[in-house]
Amino acid sequence: MKKLQLLITALLFTFILSAQKDNGHFSGSFESFTQYYHKDTKIDAVLPPDKIGSNNFLKLDYNYKQFTAGVQFEAYLPSIQGYPYLLNDAKLVNKYFKYNSNNFSVQVGDFYEQFGSGLVFRAWENRQIGINNALEGANIQVTPLPFLNLKAIYGRQRKVFEYANSNIRGLDAEIDFSKTSKTIPATRVAAGFSYVSRYQEYTGPIVDFPATVNATSTRLDINGGTASLSLEYVHKKSDPHEANNFDNTSGKAFLTNLSLAKNNFGSILTFRTLENMDFRSERESIQSIGLMNFIPAITRQHDYLTTNIYVYNAQTMGEIGGQLDLFYNAQKNTGLGGKYGSKFSLNFSGYRGHGSMDGLFSFGDNEYFHDLNLEWKKKWSEKFSTILLYQHVLYNRMVIEGEPFPDVKTHTIVLNALLKYAKKKAFRFELQHLATKQDRGNWAAALTEFSFAPSWTFYLSDLYNYGITDTHYATIGGSYTRGGTRFGLSYGRQRAGLFCVGGVCRYVPAATGFTATLTSTF
Amino acid sequence: MKKIITSFSLVLISTICLGQNDLPDTKIRSLAGTEVLFSSLGMNSDTAIIISLWATWCIPCIQELEAISEQYEERQKETPFKLIAISVDDSRTTNRVKPFVKGRGWPFEIYLDVNSDLKRALNINDVPHVLIIKSGKIVYQHNGYVAGNEEVLFEKLKINR
Numbered sequence: 001m002k003k004l005q006l007l008i009t010a011l012l013f014t015f016i017l018s019a020q021k022d023n024g025h026f027s028g029s030f031e032s033f034t035q036y037y038h039k040d041t042k043i044d045a046v047l048p049p050d051k052i053g054s055n056n057f058l059k060l061d062y063n064y065k066q067f068t069a070g071v072q073f074e075a076y077l078p079s080i081q082g083y084p085y086l087l088n089d090a091k092l093v094n095k096y097f098k099y100n101s102n103n104f105s106v107q108v109g110d111f112y113e114q115f116g117s118g119l120v121f122r123a124w125e126n127r128q129i130g131i132n133n134a135l136e137g138a139n140i141q142v143t144p145l146p147f148l149n150l151k152a153i154y155g156r157q158r159k160v161f162e163y164a165n166s167n168i169r170g171l172d173a174e175i176d177f178s179k180t181s182k183t184i185p186a187t188r189v190a191a192g193f194s195y196v197s198r199y200q201e202y203t204g205p206i207v208d209f210p211a212t213v214n215a216t217s218t219r220l221d222i223n224g225g226t227a228s229l230s231l232e233y234v235h236k237k238s239d240p241h242e243a244n245n246f247d248n249t250s251g252k253a254f255l256t257n258l259s260l261a262k263n264n265f266g267s268i269l270t271f272r273t274l275e276n277m278d279f280r281s282e283r284e285s286i287q288s289i290g291l292m293n294f295i296p297a298i299t300r301q302h303d304y305l306t307t308n309i310y311v312y313n314a315q316t317m318g319e320i321g322g323q324l325d326l327f328y329n330a331q332k333n334t335g336l337g338g339k340y341g342s343k344f345s346l347n348f349s350g351y352r353g354h355g356s357m358d359g360l361f362s363f364g365d366n367e368y369f370h371d372l373n374l375e376w377k378k379k380w381s382e383k384f385s386t387i388l389l390y391q392h393v394l395y396n397r398m399v400i401e402g403e404p405f406p407d408v409k410t411h412t413i414v415l416n417a418l419l420k421y422a423k424k425k426a427f428r429f430e431l432q433h434l435a436t437k438q439d440r441g442n443w444a445a446a447l448t449e450f451s452f453a454p455s456w457t458f459y460l461s462d463l464y465n466y467g468i469t470d471t472h473y474a475t476i477g478g479s480y481t482r483g484g485t486r487f488g489l490s491y492g493r494q495r496a497g498l499f500c501v502g503g504v505c506r507y508v509p510a511a512t513g514f515t516a517t518l519t520s521t522f
Numbered sequence: 523m524k525k526i527i528t529s530f531s532l533v534l535i536s537t538i539c540l541g542q543n544d545l546p547d548t549k550i551r552s553l554a555g556t557e558v559l560f561s562s563l564g565m566n567s568d569t570a571i572i573i574s575l576w577a578t579w580c581i582p583c584i585q586e587l588e589a590i591s592e593q594y595e596e597r598q599k600e601t602p603f604k605l606i607a608i609s610v611d612d613s614r615t616t617n618r619v620k621p622f623v624k625g626r627g628w629p630f631e632i633y634l635d636v637n638s639d640l641k642r643a644l645n646i647n648d649v650p651h652v653l654i655i656k657s658g659k660i661v662y663q664h665n666g667y668v669a670g671n672e673e674v675l676f677e678k679l680k681i682n683r
Contacts, residue, residue, distance in 0.1 A: 025544050029645035059645060063544065100547050114637040117613040124612075124637055149557070176556065188554045223554045230617070257617045266621025296614035301579035325618055327625020343626060379592075418585075418669055426669035453670030484651070484663045519647040521665065 024064030031057045031127065032518045035080050040512035042471060043493060046081075053080030056090075057127060068098045072110075081511050084130040084288055085160050093161065094134055103143040110134040113153055115172045115194035118294030119234045119253050119277075120217035123157070131288060133281075134158045135168060147179035157281040157290065164281035164290055166200035188223040198292065200282060213239040215251070215279060215293075230257045234277070234293075241283035244276055244317060251276040252360050253295075264329040270298055271322040273360050278316040298323050299349040299371050302391070304414050305445040305463045306434040309497065310395040312351065312369040320363055321351030340379035348372045353399075367407075370394045383421060389414040397439070410436040424453040430461075441467040455481055463495065477515075484521030489514070545658060546643035550608060551634045553620045558633065560640055563606060570661075570679050572605045573653040575635070575646055578615050578622050583650040586667040591628050593672070601679045608633045610641050610649055656682050 034054040039047050054077040061070035075090035076083075096109030112134055115121040125132045137155020144150065151172040157164040177189040194217040202211040215236035222229045236251030252275045259268040280290040297312040300323075326346040330337035350370035355362035373391040380386065395408040412434040420426045432445040447461035456478065463473040477490025496510035545561045552558055564571065572590075576583035587607055590597075597603070607630045609619045616636055623632050635641055644653070647665070652675060654662040662678045664671065 027645050029647055031647050059642075061643070061645065063546070066547075068546075112637060112639070112642070114613070117616075118637075119613075122613075122637065125642075178556075188556065190555055221555050228554075228620070259617060259621050261621045261624035263624060264627045266623070266625035268617055268621045270617060294613060296612070298614060301615065303579060303581055325621060327622055329625055329627040331627065345625065416581075420669045422670075423673050424670035428669070451668035451670065453668050454664060454674040457668050479666070481664065481666050484646075484665050486648075486665050519665065521645045521647060521651070521663065 024062060026060070026062050028058070028060040028522055030059075030518070030520045030522075032516070033080060034516045035511065035513055037081065037511055037513040040493065040510070043473075043496070043510040043512065045493075045510045045512050048078075048081060050078060053078060053083070055080050055083065055127070059094075066100050068100065069096065071095045082509050087160065089161060091161050093158070094132075105141045107139040108137075110136050110158065111139045111153075111155075113139055113151070113170075114294070115151070115170065115196070116192055116217050116219045116232055117255060119232060119255060120194050120215050120236075120279075120293055121170055121196045122292075122294035124294070129288070131291070132158055133291060136163060137168075147176045149174040149176075157292070159281070159285075159290060164285075166198055166281050168196070168198050168281060168292065170194065170196040186225060188221070190221045190223075192219045192221075193217070194219075196292070198279075198281060210238050210240070210248075213237055213279075226260060226262055228257075228259050230255075232256070236277065236279060239276075239279065241278070241280055241285075243280060243286050244278045247276055247317075249276055251279070253277050254360065264331060266325075266327040268325045269322065270324075272298055273320040273354075274314070274316060275318050275354065275360055276316075297351075297369075299369070300325075300347045300373060302373075304389070304416075304430065304432060305447070305461065306412050306432040306443050307373075307389070307391050307414065309434060309443065309495075310393050310408055310410060312349075312371070312395070313400055315351070315353075315368060315399060318354050319351045319368060320354055320361070321349065321368075323347070323349035338378070340381070340385075342379070343375075343377040345375045346373075347375075366396070366399070367394060368396045368399045383419060385418050387414075387416040389416075406438055408436055408438040410434050426451045426453075440465055440469055461492075479517075486517070486519050488517040491515075545655070545660075546640070548635075548640045548643040550640050551636065553623075553632055553634070560643075563631075563633075564604070568657065570601070570603045570682055571655045572603055572675065572679070573655060574605065574607045574630075575610055575641060575644075575649045575651045576607055577609055577611045577649050578618050579611070580649050582667040584626075585669065586650050586652070586671060587628060587630070588626070589669070589672040590675070591626070591630070593676075594629050597676055597679075601676070601683045603679055605630045606633065607631070608635050608640060610635050610638055612636060612638070654678055654682060 037047055037051050056075040058073040061068060071092055072094035073092050076087035078088035079086060094110035096107055096111060098107040112123045123133045123135050135155030135157055140152045142150045153170045155168055157168060172194040174190060174192040178185050197212060197214045199212045202209045217232060217234045219232040232255045234253040238248045238250055240246040240248040255272045257268060257270050277295060279292040281292055282290050295314045295316050297314040299312050302308050328344045330342040332341040336342060351368045353364040353366040355364040371393050375389045377387045391412040393410045397403050397405040397408060414432045416430045418426060418428045428449040430447040434443040443465050445463040449457060449459040451457040458478040460476050465471045473493040473495050475490055475492025479486055479488035491514050494511045548560045549557045550560055576587060611619055613636060616634055650667045651665050653660050661682045
């Protein structure tokens with residue numbers, strides 16, 4: 001079977017290569033992430049029997065005029081530590097064929113799609129955290145009138161190397177009122193409506209068990225030059241399943257954004273409240289398997305070593321809260337900006353439980369999380385610039401991790417400095433400190449990086465948990481980039497914890513060893 | 523092991539072939555929310571266009587756009603170019619893009635690729651990733667950013683002016 005698949009891939013290549021002689025063109029990407037582990041009792045790293053983990057993705061697309069076809073080949077030899085599934089297999093998984101013209105497109109095979117903000121439906125891929133929710137079926141999109149966009153989807157959701165045992169269908173309509181008149185108004189007003197339905201056979205004893213679950217979303221976007229407002233309301237019918245503890249109440253969500261943006265100033269206020277919004281392709285699925293909608297934590301996504309230790313995970317069973325962002329650009333040659341200019345940003349997000357059992361808009365007493373952070377970016381000279389960040393976090397371990405421990409409160413400071421000492425040569429360093437009296441206590445981190453544009457970088461970093469565990473998580477690494485191809489190699493310790501990309505998190509176990517990455521676009 | 527070899531050889535074969543030239547007809551959105559075809563963004567004009575795929579949560583992406591923004595006017599005098607920055611922020615952070623860009627004072631055209639359709643169509647693995655497009659063809663591309671990459675980008679612009 002596997003040989004057959006390889007043969008098909010090879011044949012496809014031959015087809016692609018020969019077809020290239022005429023008009024069509026071919027493109028693709030390759031990504032490989034390989035780790036070699038060794039024993040490390042200090043951080044309780046569990047050594048897999050094979051000592052090697054390797055995730056590989058090869059994607060190929062061929063385009064001829066209005067037709068596109070493509071495949072994705074995935075090889076887990078076996079899957080890396082912390083990947084949500086234990087895989088030791090390679091398969092040609094995603095295959096698609098697409099026809100695309102101005103007002104009409106149809107895609108058969110595996111496809112990705114999102115309705116509105118994704119709160120009701122999103123099929124997407126994130127290789128780092130092991131999510132691929134592509135649907136295998138058909139996706140038809142039509143624009144019958146200039147102001148009307150229609151989408152219809154039907155399919156089965158991908159479930160690792162198999163498909164979920166259910167049917168998903170959906171419709172989405174979007175009306176752009178600014179296109180209904182001949183003149184283009186200054187304010188764009190658009191409304192959307194989505195319907196998503198999942199059917200999974202039920203053979204159990206409960207009478208009137210909802211084998212079919214329907215969900216709808218209604219949304220409105222008003223977009224002026226300076227101010228904009230968006231509103232979305234989602235309703236999901238009774239859907240008792242494993243991940244919501246067989247709660248048979250309906251699901252509800254409301255999301256709104258209000259933003260103001262003028263030259264050199266921007267702000268946005270987001271408010272979201274959810275109740276029983278876990279939506280899966282199969283009733284039996286748990287963790288990150290079978291997700292049909294997208295409920296990210298609406299918090300700032302940090303990417304420093306110490307600001308990523310206590311990270312929020314949206315509570316799909318119920319939460320209420322929001323986020324505020326302010327951005328300001330102090331221009332060059334002004335009092336606040338100085339000779340080279342300065343940038344400021346402030347971000348606050350906070351979430352808590354609902355006050356009463358049936359109050360979507362009620363605020364409860366149990367605070368789940370908050371994050372207040374301030375950032376100041378300053379350019380001191382042509383060569384030297386710094387970023388200074390302060391962050392305060394409250395992290396409710398009981399709710400977020402399900403562990404009966406007290407809330408963690410942290411204060412973190414990060415300094416990121418860049419010295420561009422020659423036209424293409426730079427030295428960067430980071431100094432970080434996280435202070436907390438709870439959990440494992442304080443963390444300090446330092447990083448130095450030398451870069452030689454456009455190809456080489458070398459770095460050395462250490463994250464040090466001192467006082468209680470006295471553990472160093474040191475890493476040394478480097479990378480070489482040429483055009484669309486990058487190769488990286490590193491050696492060191494990986495901290496156990498939540499690993500978050502794009503607002504979705506998964507737990508990564510502690511590991512020590514070598515990591516090699518190769519990515520290429522062609 | 524065999525599979526790795528196969529995968530690698532496939533990559534090798536494909537890299538030997540000429541890379542991608544034609545630009546995909548993928549739909550992206552303007553900051554006001556209007557759908558726009560990527561292939562229609564003035565790609566066939568004679569002025570070179572820099573396309574930068576970035577995200578508000580990606581520090582090197584911001585450093586790169588910041589570095590280009592600082593030299594934007596000066597460099598225009600040498601080689602006229604247009605920069606289109608396409609954010610791959612998903613709906614967790616899409617709404618932050620507009621205020622973020624305004625609050626930074628960037629002079630670029632900004633678009634949104636909310637479910638990574640364009641990123642996928644261009645076969646880009648990670649951000650930041652820049653492309654230089656001249657007369658509808660990709661003439662240069664680079665993945666990742668370190669300080670000084672903007673110099674290389676401006677050099678490539680001159681060659682392809």
